[in-house]
Amino acid sequence: MRGGMIVALLIVLAMVCAGCKDRAEINDIAMVMASSIDLKDDGRYVGMIQVAVPARQIGNVSQGRNNYFIETGTGKNAQEVMEQLQGKLSRRLFISHRRVLLIGEKLARKGIKEIMDHFSRNPKTRLRTYVLVVKEQKGSEALKVDYPLEFFPTEAVREMEVLLGRTAVTLRDLLNTASGEGIEPVMGAIELVPGQQIGSEKSKNKLTFKLNHSAIFKNLKLVGYLNNYDSQLMLWVTGKLKRGVMTLQLPEHKGNVGVTLHSTSREIVPEVKGGKVSFTVHLKGTGTLDENNTHLDFSNPNYYYLVEDTLMRVVRKDTQKMIASVQKKYAADIFGFGDQLHKKNNKEWQKLKLKWDKKFAKAVVTVDVDFVLKRAGMSGPPVHLREQEIVK
Template structure:
C-alpha cells in the first residue's frame, strides 16, 4: 500500500507539471502566413507582403468561390516592424510557422540582404526549411501576387516547383550555413515571372506564371548575378547536391543528339597546395538513361553506348571548366565551396590562404575528370521508325 501511495503522489505531481502546450493557439484564432515578400523602397525602408490562407475557401471548389488567400502589406526599417504594421489590419494573430516561401526583389538583393535575415533565424516560429527565392528582374510583391491555377495557394505551387527541380533549391538553413561558413558563398534559387501562353480575354492583362530560372550568386550577402538552369545543374553536380537532371549530347556529326536523364550523380573536390598556389581536381561521376534519340544508332550495340558516354564526358568536362572559370573571373565568389573543402582537408594551408581567399579562389587552377555510365537505352535499340538499311550498327 505504501508503494502504491508513492506511485500515486508521483502521478499527481506529473499531472500538475504536464499541463499541455503553453503557447498553443486555436486554429480559429490565427492567420496562417503561407508566403511573404520583401522589397526595397526608395527611402531605404522595406516593403513587405504576407500571403494569408483563407481555410474555408480551400474546401470550396464551386465556380463562385473566391480566392483561397489574400495579401496584406506592411512597411518598416526591419522585418519585425513590417509584421507589426500588418497585424492591426488582421482579425486574427499572424502565424508565420506555415510560411513556405520568401520572395526577395532583385533591387533589395543587390543592395544586400544582411540586414533583413536575422529575423528569420531569431524568431522561434520561423522555419529554416522555408524556401528563399530571388525574383530575377522584378520585385517580390509581383511574385507573391501571381496566381497559379493548379494550387489553392500560389506559394504551394512555388514550393512544389522547387521540390521538382532535382536538388536545385535553397532554404534559410542553406543560406545561414553558407553565410556563416568558411570558404563558401551562398546561392539562392532565382525565379522569373514569364507571360502565360494563354491569350488574355478582351482587355484583361497578360497573365504571368512562375519560371524557376536558375541560381542567384551572392558575395558578402549581396547579389552579383545569375546562373542559368544548365549551369545550375553543373553547380549542384560539383557540390554533390544534384538529384536529377537532363543532358543533351551532340554527336560528332553535329546534326543529331541524344537526351540522357541523370539518375545518379556524385561530385568530389580534391585540393592541393603548392606554396601560395592552390589547385582543385574535380571528379564527377554519373549514371543515366537514354530517353530520346534522333540518331540512326542501334543502342543495343555496346559500341554505340560507349560513344555516347565518351561524348557526354567530354561535354560535361568542357562546360564545367567553362562554368568555374567564368565564376572565377566575373564574380570571384566561391559558390562551389572550394575554400570550405580546403578548410576541412588541410587546415594549415587554409589558415595561410584564408586572409586573401577571394584572390586565391579567382586564380586557382582547375582540372575536371568525368566518369559516366549509360545504364539503359530505353525500350528499343534503334528508333522504331527506321528501316533496316537506315540503322547504324
C-alpha cells in the same frame, strides 16, 4: 493510497496545462503561407504576406473567391514590417507554417544581411522555408501571381524546387552557408513570364513562374546568375545534383540524344604549392538514354561508348568554362573549394582564408569526368525508321 492518487492527478493536470500554454486555435491565427520582402527607394523595407483563409479550404471553392488574401507593411527593419502587418489583421500572425520567402532583386543586390538577422533570431521562423530571388522583379510581384493548380500560388514554387531538383535552398541552408568558411551562398531564382491558361480570356496576359536560374551571392549580396544548364553543372560540382537532363549533339551522325542523369557524385582534391592553389574536380555519374534523334541502332554497344565519351568531353569542357566564368566575373566561391581546403588542409587554409576571394579567382581548376550509360527501355534504333535508314 489516496494521497498518491491525488499527487498523480496533480502531475497529469500540470502536464496538460503546460501543453496547452502555447496552443493556437485556427480561428485565432492568420496563417502565413508565403511572404516577400523588397526595398523601397527611400531605403525602407516593404513586406507582403499571403495568408490562408481557412473557411475556403473546405467544400466548394470554385466561387471565384481566392483561398488566400495578401497584405503589405513597410518599416525600417523586418520587425517593424511585421508589426505594421499585425496592425492590419484581426488575428495573430502565425509564420511557423510559411513555405516560401521571396526576395526582390533590388533588395538582393543591396544585401540581405540585415533581414537575415530577423529570420535567424525569431524562434517562430520555419527554417525549412524555401528562399528564392525574383529575377529582375519585386518579390511582391511574384506573390501576386495566380496559379490554378495549387490552393496557394506560391506552393507551386516550392513544388517546382522539389520536383525539378534545382537549387532548393532553405533558410537553414542559407544561414549555415553564410556562417561557414570557404563557400558563398547560391539559391534558386524565379522569373515571371507570360502564361496562357486555356478557356479564360482574362488569363491571356497573366504571368506565371519559371524556375531556371540560380542566384549567386557574395557577402550576402546578389552579384549574378547562372542559367539552367550551368546551374546543373554547378550542382554536380557541389555534390547536390539529384537528377539532370542533357542533350548531346552528335554532328557526325546528324542528330542528338537525350540522357537522364540518375546518380552523380564528386570529389574535390585541393593542392597548395608556393602559395598557389589548384583543385582537381572528379565528377562521376550514371544515366540512361531516353531519346534517340539519330539513325543509330543502340543495340550496338559501341554507340553507348560514343555517347559516354561525348558526355564526358562536353561536361569536362563546359564545367571548366562555367567555373572560370564565376572566378572571373564574381570571385565568389559558390562551389565550396575553400571549404574543401579548410577540411583537408586546415594549416594552409588558415594562411589563405583572409584573402580567399583573390586566391579563388586565380586558382587553377581541372575537371575530369567518369560517366557510365546504362541501358534502359528499348535500346534499338528509332521505330519509325526504315531498315535501310538504320546505322548499325
